[in-house]
Amino acid sequence: MSGIEKFSEALASVQTLAPRVVNKNKVAQAIYTRQVVTVVGVKTATSRFLPVSHAGYSNETYVDKLDLLDKTRAEFIGRKLKGAERRAHMTLFRQMTEAETNNGWRGFFSDKFGRECAIPDGLCIACWNCSLFGGLQAGGVATFSRVRYFDTFSVEDGVECIQTDEAPEQMAIGNTVGEDLSVERGEASFHRYEYVKAGTRFPFITIIESPTLLDVAGYVAAVKLADQHGYGKYSANHGKFSTEFLAVSTGYPQFSVLDMLTWLENGEQEETGNGNPGNERAEGTTTENKIADKLKFEAAVGEPVSLFGSEITEIRKELDKEFKSYLNALNNAGK
Numbered sequence: 001m002s003g004i005e006k007f008s009e010a011l012a013s014v015q016t017l018a019p020r021v022v023n024k025n026k027v028a029q030a031i032y033t034r035q036v037v038t039v040v041g042v043k044t045a046t047s048r049f050l051p052v053s054h055a056g057y058s059n060e061t062y063v064d065k066l067d068l069l070d071k072t073r074a075e076f077i078g079r080k081l082k083g084a085e086r087r088a089h090m091t092l093f094r095q096m097t098e099a100e101t102n103n104g105w106r107g108f109f110s111d112k113f114g115r116e117c118a119i120p121d122g123l124c125i126a127c128w129n130c131s132l133f134g135g136l137q138a139g140g141v142a143t144f145s146r147v148r149y150f151d152t153f154s155v156e157d158g159v160e161c162i163q164t165d166e167a168p169e170q171m172a173i174g175n176t177v178g179e180d181l182s183v184e185r186g187e188a189s190f191h192r193y194e195y196v197k198a199g200t201r202f203p204f205i206t207i208i209e210s211p212t213l214l215d216v217a218g219y220v221a222a223v224k225l226a227d228q229h230g231y232g233k234y235s236a237n238h239g240k241f242s243t244e245f246l247a248v249s250t251g252y253p254q255f256s257v258l259d260m261l262t263w264l265e266n267g268e269q270e271e272t273g274n275g276n277p278g279n280e281r282a283e284g285t286t287t288e289n290k291i292a293d294k295l296k297f298e299a300a301v302g303e304p305v306s307l308f309g310s311e312i313t314e315i316r317k318e319l320d321k322e323f324k325s326y327l328n329a330l331n332n333a334g335k
């Protein structure tokens with residue numbers, strides 16, 4: 001049996017995602033299987049990134065940071081990761097629905113989930129997105145989030161990876177369309193802002209509870225889409241990322257984001273150190289590959305199934321097939 005076959009066999013059926021009627025409400029609450037899938041990777045900023053979770057001042061923008069493991073690091077909080085990835089997941093979900101039905105997503109959502117689902121204030125709590133990310137409806141009906149995020153921090157020190165600039169108001173941070181830059185600007189119209197530089201890396205760990213193969217394939221695809229849409233403040237122009245997935249496992253991680261920070265830092269040092277002939281790596285091997293053997297997982301029962309590198313690409317290929325199965329489950333649930 002191949003890795004991906006073993007992996008999918010360990011997961012819950014896509015049927016469990018179809019909503020059930022609870023007190024006249026359609027609710028998608030997964031059946032608790034006590035299983036998990038852990039997704040581990042590294043996000044690298046490909047543009048300026050503004051991780052800002054506080055209100056700040058009108059003409060000053062500061063990135064979140066924290067003193068940790070002998071460095072001042074840019075902080076990327078789990079709540080912000082979740083927000084951007086949830087929105088990307090919904091975009092993907094609607095696009096796939098449009099591609100598979102003649103109805104358009106609005107009609108399909110109203111029919112199957114009782115309403116068009118809107119993030120964050122009009123959640124339907126019946127759809128795949130609500131089943132995965134959770135939701136609360138007026139009246140107190142809720143689904144719990146099955147995705148657990150953790151705060152993460154830059155591998156690089158803030159001294160190197162955080163830049164402070166003076167920018168004309170709305171210029172570098174907002175849109176420049178229509179602005180006459182030849183006009184001399186007064187002091188008051190300048191905005192002092194910080195950003196995280198391109199190239200800065202953030203390791204991440206995400207845990208999906210009671211997972212189906214559709215959940216895992218959808219999550220991986222949503223992360224890739226969120227990389228294009230952008231994270232953080234002014235994400236229309238900034239906060240683009242490239243994500244490398246290092247491992248996907250049916251076990252719990254035996255390491256933390258803090259361990260990964262240390263491993264990635266040490267990886268750099270080894271790379272610049274004297275060449276040990278016994279330790280030479282193949283052309284094109286990334287720093288991240290070197291930590292793959294440190295990523296240990298543990299399952300509550302039995303041996304976890306862990307996929308690395310190209311095997312993770314196989315999970316993404318399952319998305320279309322699993323999504324069709326989900327639509328079938330929804331259509332059969334109404335009969």
Ligand SMILES: [Zn+2]
Nearest residue numbers: 117124127130
């Ligand atoms: Zn929903």
